[in-house]
Amino acid sequence: MYTIIAICFCIVIAVIDIKTFRIPDVLLFSFALVLFFMEKSQPHTLLIARISTALIAFLLFGVVWYYSQGMGFGDVKYATLLGYLLGPDKLIQAFFYTALLSIVVYMLGIILFRWPKTTKIPFAPFLSAGAILALPINIQSITGVTE
8 A cells, every 4th residue: 555655646746747847845745744654653773764765865866956956956855755765775776767767768858859958857757757666566465366
């Protein structure tokens, strides 16, 4: 259930960012509350690891935001939430997928659609896709089928 809820939030955030180039704070806050209440029964060591990962994601994306202004601060906040959601092991995997997908789309846009190099593209859809690809999915819990 946790994974399905996270995927739903990721999709909604991606769609809104595509349409508006903004990620509403109310949506990020709602996502944070859901994550917090779903995780409160976890061991403290896991909670500390997830909070630490969120801080690392915040610092990493915060530095990129501060020095490049290439992304909005909503992306920084969203990356922070994804750090908490995924934890240290999956966050690196998610950021790898995010970078790879965004580079491929940008290059295809330039080559196939002749986008100017200054074309702005929303980043949250790539963060969402990376997170969804990195999320551990238990097919048995989704389908209810046991082997």
